[in-house]
Amino acid sequence: MESATVGRDLRLLPKAHLHLHFTGSMRSGTLLELADKYGVRLPEALSGGEPPKLRATDERGWFRFQRLYDTARSCLREPEDIRRLVHEAAEEEVRDGSGWLEIQVDPTSYAPLLGGMLPAMEVILDAVDTASRDTGVGIRVLVAANRMKHPLDARTLARLAVRYADRGVIGFGLSNDERRGLARDFDRAFHIAREGGLIAAPHGGELTGPSSVRDCLDDLHASRIGHGIRAAESPALLRRLAAEGVTCEVCPASNVALGVYEKPEDVPLRALWDAGVPMALSADDPLLFGSRLAAQYELAREHHGFTDEELAELARQSLRASVAPDDVRERLLTGVDAWLAEPAPTG
Template sequence: MRQNPWMESARDVRQLPKAHLHLHFTGSMRPGTLLELADRYGVHLPDALRGGTPPKLRATDERGWFRFQRLYDIARSCLRSPEDIRRLVREAAEEDVRDGSRWLEIQVDPTSYAPRLGGLIPAIEIILDAVEGASRETGLGMRVVIAANRMKHPLEARTLARLAVRYADRGVVGFGLSNDERRGFARDFDRAFAIARRGGLLAAPHGGELAGPDSVADCLDDLRAGRVGHGVRAAEEPRLLARLAEHQVTCEVCPASNVALGVYDRAEDVPLRTLFEAGVPMALGADDPLLFGSRLAAQYEIARRYHGFTDAELAELARQSVRGSRAPESVRKGLLADIDAWLAAPPPGGVAGTGS
């Protein structure tokens, strides 16, 4: 572990203004909410979801990924009404605000919710209404990234891309590609991403987590990604790191998730320093707090505790999250100014301007 000499007088990372760019819809649910909804609908939850502690996961093999996906699908089956959707989004926003998030881009595959919400278009509209309402109630800036499922046919992805563009004026800012990146090829979804880009949406596919650096390169080459979900495996290829840095492609890095899924054995093994020192912009994210047990501020604590990030460096990570977002320019400027103010304020027991 790389110790930070300023730990005892470090500023509170929950007070550090930041943007949250990698949070999945069902995965954002509070464990207590899952228990309540499961009881309401008579859904039998396995012990891994009822125990009050994160389940033990390791998705680096096919069996482990299947178990992770099964737990996620069971949790998602408890979201059955518009009120359930509104509750999930409102609570996710409340948790983000508590952790210092000022801007959230939540990712969702609406096809997974459509059967219980009256169809695909009603599902999208219910989700967008919930996001608009939660943003109004909590003061958190919120937008949506609509994601296609890599395990489904690329034609479905094209349909989703067209709908995502259609709802760009309702808060959809990006188009993603999720699920097991070891399945299929990114290029199979190139036409869907072309539709999304032509419609002004950010291309933000997953890559470089369960699969190696080639999957990050595929996101850049085949999908023209402006952001990459995860992307940490790029650390294994110096030329790819240089490319990400040169083009300032933000990687949505989720340290707790990487360890929970077995991508790295320990928090200190996640290559945060490698990416940071190579100049690759990062936006730390919580991914699926329901299954991984930690939210946004905890990712910054990992950077501090296990990688020796100083407060000045944590502030720079927060700036990178803001720059990588689709927040309006006025929101960005305000956030960047507030990050500077956080850093300028004296730390507990310290003196402002120490760079701690």
């Protein structure tokens, strides 16, 4: 009897990680230790050892998700906590085969405990430099504004992001509940960021439908879309994303955990793939959703039948959409080819 061919190890597939939130990258064990250190009482959803049961498709559910996130963030109080978080995130990237990480952060969340906005950015960027040097993973930062705050706050953040463009800030985003705040309200902030040489990567097409993706394209001139998965509901929008080469940072496990789709097989990865929309599979918030980068590729393989050749192309798409230097990108792309050239294991 012949042995059946099984897939290659996806942890060995070189790839880039383009949608990872700062606090959400934390290991659950680290959160428990920091909560104990600072006397923070964690809810059972964060201390029980399993990912919390979430459903954020209504406002009450999103509020609960955000409250859990804020509780976790409250345990990051000193520069050493920031350094630990970034270093451990980089270690997880190494384990999952990622050679390039673009991590997303709103520094206003950490500024009160770190001495202000500028000191907070210095601590974060120093931590990124150290973790990158120690682990070999290229790491850059995307500064994200909050839709729930005033657009003037976003302009302040955009100027801050541009100020640190020579220190590793590469992009500007817009996060939180996309049902709140129109994209066009933040157009001036994104103009400031783009004029400063940063990429525009706002969230859209997660909690709301194709219209939010169109708004990101039309009003914010996005070069990448955070999530973007619900563009699948509009064939015309899929054609536009493919024609313009706009990459969607798709986070399948997150989509299921938040109730955007009921089951992994419901996430319309194939719709985007078949339309030629470039994707960068990403983990979003592993602390809350329970899975990291390689698991997203496993999900595509197990629930959507992606072959190793297709998974390799998804990895290439993540690398092409990154802002990695040419030599880093080419080295990792060569690694993708080498991964695919290896004989598939049998079992």
